[in-house]
Amino acid sequence: MKKVKKKEKDYFLFFLKIIAILIVVIFVFIAQRNFDAYVIRILTLCGIYVILGVSLNLINGFTGQFSLGHAGFMSIGAYVSALLYMSPELKEVNYFITPLIWPFSVIQIPFFISVIAGGIIAALVGFLVGAPCLRLKGDYLAIVTFGFSEIIRIIFNNLQSITNGPLGLKGLPSYTNLWWSWGAAIFTIYFISNLINSSYGRALKSIREDEAAAEAMGVNLFYHKGLAFVVGAFFAGIGGALLGSLIMTIDPNTFSVVMTFQIIVIVIVGGLGSITGTVIVATIFAILMEFLRVFESPMNFFGTKLPGIPGMRMLIFSIILMVVILFFKRGLMGGKEFSLKQFIKIFSRDNRVIKEGS
Amino acid sequence: MSVLKADHLTIKFGGLTAVSNFCVTVEEGELVGLIGPNGAGKTTTFNMLTGVYKPTNGKVYLYEQDITKKRIDQITALGIGRTFQNVRLFSELSVIENVMVGSHLRLKSSFFQAVFHTPRYTKEDEQIREEAKQLLSEVHLDKFENKVAGSLPYGEQRRLEIARALATKPKLLLLDEPAAGMNPQESRDLMNFIQKIQNKFKLTIVLIEHDMKVVMGICKRILVLDYGVTIAEGKPIEIQHNPEVIKAYLGAEANYA
Numbered sequence: 231m232k233k234v235k236k237k238e239k240d241y242f243l244f245f246l247k248i249i250a251i252l253i254v255v256i257f258v259f260i261a262q263r264n265f266d267a268y269v270i271r272i273l274t275l276c277g278i279y280v281i282l283g284v285s286l287n288l289i290n291g292f293t294g295q296f297s298l299g300h301a302g303f304m305s306i307g308a309y310v311s312a313l314l315y316m317s318p319e320l321k322e323v324n325y326f327i328t329p330l331i332w333p334f335s336v337i338q339i340p341f342f343i344s345v346i347a348g349g350i351i352a353a354l355v356g357f358l359v360g361a362p363c364l365r366l367k368g369d370y371l372a373i374v375t376f377g378f379s380e381i382i383r384i385i386f387n388n389l390q391s392i393t394n395g396p397l398g399l400k401g402l403p404s405y406t407n408l409w410w411s412w413g414a415a416i417f418t419i420y421f422i423s424n425l426i427n428s429s430y431g432r433a434l435k436s437i438r439e440d441e442a443a444a445e446a447m448g449v450n451l452f453y454h455k456g457l458a459f460v461v462g463a464f465f466a467g468i469g470g471a472l473l474g475s476l477i478m479t480i481d482p483n484t485f486s487v488v489m490t491f492q493i494i495v496i497v498i499v500g501g502l503g504s505i506t507g508t509v510i511v512a513t514i515f516a517i518l519m520e521f522l523r524v525f526e527s528p529m530n531f532f533g534t535k536l537p538g539i540p541g542m543r544m545l546i547f548s549i550i551l552m553v554v555i556l557f558f559k560r561g562l563m564g565g566k567e568f569s570l571k572q573f574i575k576i577f578s579r580d581n582r583v584i585k586e587g588s
Numbered sequence: 589m590s591v592l593k594a595d596h597l598t599i600k601f602g603g604l605t606a607v608s609n610f611c612v613t614v615e616e617g618e619l620v621g622l623i624g625p626n627g628a629g630k631t632t633t634f635n636m637l638t639g640v641y642k643p644t645n646g647k648v649y650l651y652e653q654d655i656t657k658k659r660i661d662q663i664t665a666l667g668i669g670r671t672f673q674n675v676r677l678f679s680e681l682s683v684i685e686n687v688m689v690g691s692h693l694r695l696k697s698s699f700f701q702a703v704f705h706t707p708r709y710t711k712e713d714e715q716i717r718e719e720a721k722q723l724l725s726e727v728h729l730d731k732f733e734n735k736v737a738g739s740l741p742y743g744e745q746r747r748l749e750i751a752r753a754l755a756t757k758p759k760l761l762l763l764d765e766p767a768a769g770m771n772p773q774e775s776r777d778l779m780n781f782i783q784k785i786q787n788k789f790k791l792t793i794v795l796i797e798h799d800m801k802v803v804m805g806i807c808k809r810i811l812v813l814d815y816g817v818t819i820a821e822g823k824p825i826e827i828q829h830n831p832e833v834i835k836a837y838l839g840a841e842a843n844y845a
Contacts, residue, residue: 439680446672448665
């Protein structure tokens, strides 16, 4: 009897998930056709922030390894993919001081494959960086990963013949649209939430809770931490690749530590260990980033003219962050998820049917 | 064949010899007690047996296989389960998830099968959940299944820790002060509980304990450590009357009293 109800519930949940995805698809369809370019751009950015936030949450929130290296992985993804999808002519225009080295100067492959390639190379670097650092814990790991992302930036600044150095790559073809960003975002959410809800996810969370106990329960710390790093880096690389094609120009300083902190803010405000929290906050963050520009323009304030201060919106973000930390110590969602199960629970007459919270 | 054999285990931290020449052979189905005053090196010994510390000298054998150099998780996979002196649950995970983590090392599905929830993985996960439920009902925690582990009362947390260790399917179970902080009634229940799980899961158990009632009540053999040295070994009744042990516990003056 109970078994049957559980099956029914599973199908119902599956159905709801499909509907949720359909709503997003329809929304994207309408938005792509009717909204103006500015709004579409903001919405696209939302999707990219979702990818970045969710992937960082896997490392920082679920596995409990405080990493500050996300911008480094993003920049690898962005550069690798750009080198692959740019046309040879465009490359020639860009690299007018030092020519691009051979294999990259002639190849051009489809956007989709180059984005995946960017993700894979980022994941590979994630593994190479992760392997030695994963013995470190807490603050030490944060410092090392922070250092790593700076090293990447400096290397990219100096590898003239590959990255074009501080000149950056300009006039990148604009492939990223709503479909790309939200498609990738949905895949990221699907992949990482499934991972979290699997046996591997339990192992990752057990590492966050108590490393020594997790190890004593047979969880291979190195393998699982490495896994979180590799998966996180992969999606960071994809996010970076999509971002590169959205803003159409990348240079090493695009992916400075400020970028990492923006994503950290998203993850912490959303709640470490909450995917839904991250998604909600990432969306709000991307929108606020634009709407708070108002504060940077000159204002008339009761007759006095205030000059516009660039960077003012970041100040406002800091205040929001402080307020959230003060009043919601564990982020808006605090490690919990807003789930469809709860949604059914609220509306179902027989509350006993659903026993497990997700 | 002996389940566990420790051969002259010695560990030095800088100039301090925490445990020296610890030798023990534990046979199948035994319940051995490890006692000694505070700081005698009992937990350090456990940590050497489970691979947390690598001994400076000596070797550990599990079923005659040398496990001294193995990683902690490999040793767990080979069949040593343990609990901790101060309860170390995954406090924000639910009770059943705590137990399910113990089954992770036996997961056959690959990472991608798990991520994409393939039928094979789903079936395996279902099975792990079922096993975990059975274990929980074994330790009478089934009603707390979906509660957060950290919210359980202390005694229940101790039992959950044992259940979690059992989920790794150990042959040898090391219990580090299972009765710490329990009242006499709870200690008695715990004694019964330990004997019950030993029979049920065909376990060999080594336990550290300060509660003499528990130790004398259930252990067939007792080892006494003092300042890292094994000062006595034998049946409970022998230990109780061993002058060395009395000296270690009560101090040298006891002889003149």
